[in-house]
Amino acid sequence: MTTKRSEYVLKPTKECFDTISEITTSRDISQKLEPLIQLLIRLEGEKAQADEQITSTYKELKKQKFDVKKIRQVVASHRSGQPDRVIRPLVNQIITDKLGR
Numbered sequence: 001m002t003t004k005r006s007e008y009v010l011k012p013t014k015e016c017f018d019t020i021s022e023i024t025t026s027r028d029i030s031q032k033l034e035p036l037i038q039l040l041i042r043l044e045g046e047k048a049q050a051d052e053q054i055t056s057t058y059k060e061l062k063k064q065k066f067d068v069k070k071i072r073q074v075v076a077s078h079r080s081g082q083p084d085r086v087i088r089p090l091v092n093q094i095i096t097d098k099l100g101r
Contacts, residue, residue: 070094 062068074090 065098067094067097070097 058068058071061071070090071094074087074094077087077090
């Protein structure tokens, strides 16, 4: 029994085209995703450096005998959008405490 050569020819199917479409879509997604991942990596590095600087600054303030708890309140108030008229008395209190009055 002989087989015809045409029986062994692969014919493209819908699944084949779907796979090619997925590869193209996957490539497109990858091209969009890679720069965003690189941005996040860079920002996480910058955030870590900023965290180190913040920690170092608070340690320096504590070393100079400032009331770090009150300074954290000032920073939190500023971050939450409190007006200067609310923040200024806190700063004045820190200064007064430092001067020992």
